[in-house]
Amino acid sequence: MSESITIINGGITAPKGFQAAGLRAGIKPGKTNKDMAMIVSEVPCAAAGVFTRNLVKAAPVQWDAKMLEEYGVAQAVVVNSGIANACTGSDGYENVKKTAEAVAAELAIQPEQVMVMSTGVIGQPLPMEVLLKGVKALRGALSSEEQAAHDAAEAIMTTDTHPKEIALEFQIKGKTARIAGICKGSGMIHPNMGTMLSVITTDVMISKELLKASLKEFVEDTFNMVSVDGDTSTNDTVILMANGLAENDILTTEDGDFEVFRTALKQVMTFLAQNIAADGEGATRLLEATVIHASDKKQAKILAKSIITSNLTKAAVFGTDANWGRILCAMGYSGAEFDPNQVKIQISSEVGTLTLVEGGMATDYDEELATKILSPQKVIVTADVNGGEATATAWGCDLTYDYVKINADYRS
């Protein structure tokens, strides 16, 4: 089925009826960095969101969650990447409301249909005058051109080294439909509090219920399986908007066409999640860990995440050091249940595949070959726990001098 899904050029505006803009309003320090983005649909969208599990939730997260819970409809997203508007009390929430109202007034829509996202400095008030000017400028810059989509992808970045965007095309109920996504990640930097923000647009017509269920399910398998430094920000937000302009018969049941949509959505989210991991702060390599034959999905996820979260594994990957002991050790303290004596561990990359551990003990592998396999930009660890049928994959990155530098020396 996935053969019928093709990657196309263009970003967040590839699906019909979406416009975007990204520009510098002047919220971030510096003179040239873009710091505000807007994504707008011609018509109201069925919408779903998933938000940070951090108990400390930024004001915009509170707003978006409330609006989606009450209405499940959105037509615009506005983002600033300079100030997080977290730990800002009731004034902070008031400023989100004012932002939504300003966007709504510009677009002649309801404030309740405006999703607000922020990332950046925590604890500081938003410079509302600058921000509201930015809203006006964004309104003027809105366009469905590829460049506008790219500007939006760029404007939501903080310490990301490059924008992250993807667009797919596929057939639903005989109609051509599209889905596209952008995101930013990178880690958390002082005084900025970096964040995972993502907007996904599609012109598929689909019920709110299916939209919400699909997003939730795949967030678990994609964004929630990524770790750059183990820290969960106050602002993490994913918003998925479906405007129905592909004019397909609406998806309301779990049929084959819904499966096509699901496959495309998962592909978008997996791409974005992998790219967040690969572009982690200071990262030089993407580390993918897949656990197979676990007793259940939960155990598989715990194991995969423990491998990519371990500072020791991460530092070993940076050093291209096939330290299977650290991998097995990280699995051992993860809290998941498995028999260490049944574990098989392989590493692989474009260079080749090598079995490091068999039956819980080291094989007589070639250290030089192991180092070669660990050298490309993407390296994969596969841990077979021989205890069942469940599988999970997690994505992380190596731990480097630059991670420490970025996070310790920010002000210097």
Next chain:
Amino acid sequence: MSESITIINGGITAPKGFQAAGLRAGIKPGKTNKDMAMIVSEVPCAAAGVFTRNLVKAAPVQWDAKMLEEYGVAQAVVVNSGIANACTGSDGYENVKKTAEAVAAELAIQPEQVMVMSTGVIGQPLPMEVLLKGVKALRGALSSEEQAAHDAAEAIMTTDTHPKEIALEFQIKGKTARIAGICKGSGMIHPNMGTMLSVITTDVMISKELLKASLKEFVEDTFNMVSVDGDTSTNDTVILMANGLAENDILTTEDGDFEVFRTALKQVMTFLAQNIAADGEGATRLLEATVIHASDKKQAKILAKSIITSNLTKAAVFGTDANWGRILCAMGYSGAEFDPNQVKIQISSEVGTLTLVEGGMATDYDEELATKILSPQKVIVTADVNGGEATATAWGCDLTYDYVKINADYRS
């Protein structure tokens, strides 16, 4: 009560009837590093142990846990700091048994009373010939002199930058008694797998039950509240031996004298735990986090540990950056329950104390003063969550370039 407890010179042999030795047997690479230690009591000791929770348990951990469970008596501890003897299968366990038998033969005691500890390379077989020669040499070097105790403390080190030892004197039931401890920590290094190992000796006469309960309780508050890099090794072991040679009336109930012993034991374990954190791999600073007014002890511990475990907090401390947002954020994603709007955060050190957050929002604090407070070797974060009466303290260290260097570049 604790006024009657005084720190004295000497190490693990300060309590009556204990001898120690530390020397180079030749297990570690290099030519001069000590790599084996022995600690022996003249008479059998009531003994208790606490071991790694990692599902992957090294062979010596399996041996010690089994022997203490079955007998609760020990008379000697033998340590090698070159090879972990983890992931070595049944041969590994057989080698532990052989080691215990060799020690027992040298000392004319039972193998079941010999505790074996290892740390170092994972997955490699022990060089038994070298190790058994080491056992003989240790037997010859045993002494109750301070230098012998120091040699033992040094011989258990891996990447520790200095030995960690303490001895205390106090009165129990009208008799002068002593307790002493050594430990190693530092982190986990490839191909060595560093480990927390600790031996605590006392001449107090005490029942096995009280000994076991006290050790278990305080491990929770001390060693288990330390994190260098969040990784739990396969070999972590703490052994507490009480030989009764202070000749006090045996402690069997929870009376005032037992409280004195408990206070002394906790002081030893707290000292060792703090020193493990302060000497973490690459660390330049000890970070102590105390959470007060939590709803219960469990929540307090989760919060305190989350603060000292966060890579972002750790990197901020390295950069002497008063990044309160990261502290609050780490509390928020810890899973503990609290009201972020009630949180007060202070930092302190020998330089002074500063309130960064009040009611969940930043105070108008002096950034320069904050940097000064964060500069000494020990910095304290106090988070008041205003939700109850429980308190907990955790110890960590900063995340530095050297941590990455030690763990990535080991072979170069």
